[in-house]
Amino acid sequence: MAKDQFFVMDAVVLEAIPGAKFEVELLKTPGKKVVCTLAGKMRVHSIKILPGDYVKVEVSIYNLEQGRISYRYRDNEVSSMLKEYSSSAQTADAASSDASAA
Numbered sequence: 001m002a003k004d005q006f007f008v009m010d011a012v013v014l015e016a017i018p019g020a021k022f023e024v025e026l027l028k029t030p031g032k033k034v035v036c037t038l039a040g041k042m043r044v045h046s047i048k049i050l051p052g053d054y055v056k057v058e059v060s061i062y063n064l065e066q067g068r069i070s071y072r073y074r075d076n077e078v079s080s081m082l083k084e085y086s087s088s089a090q091t092a093d094a095a096s097s098d099a100s101a102a
Helices: 038-043 075-101
Strands: 006-017 019-024 032-036 056-061 066-072
Touching: 006 032, 006 066, 019 056, 019 066, 032 038, 032 056, 038 066, 056 075
Parallel strands: 032 066
Antiparallel strands: 006 019, 006 056, 019 032, 056 066
16 A cells, blocks of 8 residues: 555544454544554554554545554643544534524
């Protein structure tokens, strides 16, 4: 797969599946679940992933049900990332309410 043939999204790990796979839920599209494996660098450096961790996922453009976990957010990075998503959700809600009022 070429380097530009995937979407990069943030997600939360729901469960660990046997075979070094993880089921994650994308943050931008709640309810959308993707089965992911670990990227090679994460395996080499023995970075552990647990359910509840926030991760960066690369989803293939050819199969939107599979992906690769490329980064695990640290605890201090999670709060700023969640603030970004909550502020973008509030602006989207405000825009939709303005459109329905017009």
